[in-house]
Amino acid sequence: MASNTDQISDEELVRRISESDHGAFAQLVERHSKLFFSAAYRMVSNPEEAEDVVQDAYIKLWQRPEAFDPSKGVKFTTWFYRVVTNLAIDQTRKRKPQVKSEVLDVMADKAPLADEQLSESDEQAMLEDAIQRLPERQKAALNLCFYEGLSNKEAAEILDVGVKALESLLMRAKKSLKDDLGAQGLLEEDKKRKTGS
Amino acid sequence: MNNDLDTLLNKRKVPDMPEGMNARIIAEAARTEQTRGSAQHKLSLGCVFTRLFDDIFPTPQPAWAAAAxxxxxxxxxxxxxxxDIGLVDLSATNGDELSSFMSVEDSFSVQEWV
Incomplete structure (x- = not known):
């Protein structure tokens, strides 16, 4: 049986937060933090930074709950994805030079492994690096549509682009990944195409 | 080896949420609330003083204001x-022509400052 607190909508909780209701804030945190932590992690690829992003997003909500306007017909989660995504992009911009050098190191390390049997963790690391190398908007589009399971329309709203533009971002992200991961020997179809078999 | 990109993408993992994350967020909000509360408190104190000032020095009626x-x-x-009288004492009333002050000023040259 659903508890009474589960029946309260997100929008109602935000309204209560605007009245400084700490209980409502705690409830909203408990309800969605896991979801938004995953979303933030997929953008920044670091658990501590992901936590910072989620915390910043919630604190912004606490300080300015009026920034969410349900009368515009936007769901709370869609709006909050936008806040989290933007903060995550800011976070990655702050440390971009460092990431680039790290990525180059990883690439140098992984290249000789291409023809060898890769462990699952190696494969994970290479996949993560390839995704992190994507331009931020392509990465956000991929995360929102592929991993968060949002519709193209919702993802387009979050990224503040049209649906066509979002589809283009997604297409380019997948093509870049295919090329990148294929070059590292992680995709069979790509390897077959290269060998002509 | 992965057959296609989607199969590979599905292998991507996300670590578990850090332990105590929710509690930290809620505690941080509580701390922020105190800041916000303190600002409101200061604001309300300001209002009280303004009201007190108004009680002690009530706004004058238009007639009073005009007279004041x-x-x-x-x-x-x-x-x-x-x-003005004091200024006249210092300059013209001492017998000196105002032009003498001007001539002194006119003799000023840039070299004196260099």
């Missing part, structure tokens, strides 16, 4: 006149 403005204006004329 005339008094302030007259006072300004008197003070201005006194200052």
């Amino acid at each position: 403005a005339v008094i302030v204006l007259a006072l300004g004329f008197v003070i201005g006149d006194m200052v």
Whole structure:
């Protein structure tokens, strides 16, 4: 049986937060933090930074709950994805030079492994690096549509682009990944195409 | 080896949420609330003092305000006149022509400053 607190909508909780209701804030945190932590992690690829992003997003909500306007017909989660995504992009911009050098190191390390049997963790690391190398908007589009399971329309709203533009971002992200991961020997179809078999 | 990109993408993992993350967020909000509360408190104190000031020095009626403005204006004329007299004592009334002051000023050259 659903508890009474589960029946309260997100929008109602935000309204209560605007009245400084700490209980409502705690409830909203408990309800969605896991979801938004995953979303933030997929953008920044670091658990501590992901936590910072989620915390910043919630604190912004606490300080300015009026920034969410349900009368515009936007769901709370869609709006909050936008806040989290933007903060995550800011976070990655702050440390971009460092990431680039790290990525180059990883690439140098992984290249000789291409023809060898890769462990699952190696494969994970290479996949993560390839995704992190994507331009931020392509990465956000991929995360929102592929991993968060949002519709193209919702993802387009979050990224503040049209649906066509979002589809283009997604297409380019997948093509870049295919090329990148294929070059590292992680995709069979790509390897077959290269060998002509 | 992965057959296609989607199969590979599905292998991507996300670590578990850090332990105590929710509690930290809620605690941080509580701390922020105190800041916000303190600002509100200061604001309300400001309002109380403004009200007290208004009680002690009530806003004058238009007639009172006009009279007060005339008094302030007259006072300004008197003070201005006194200052003006003082200036005359220092310059022209000492027998010196005003032009002598000007000539002193005119003799000023840039070289003196260099």
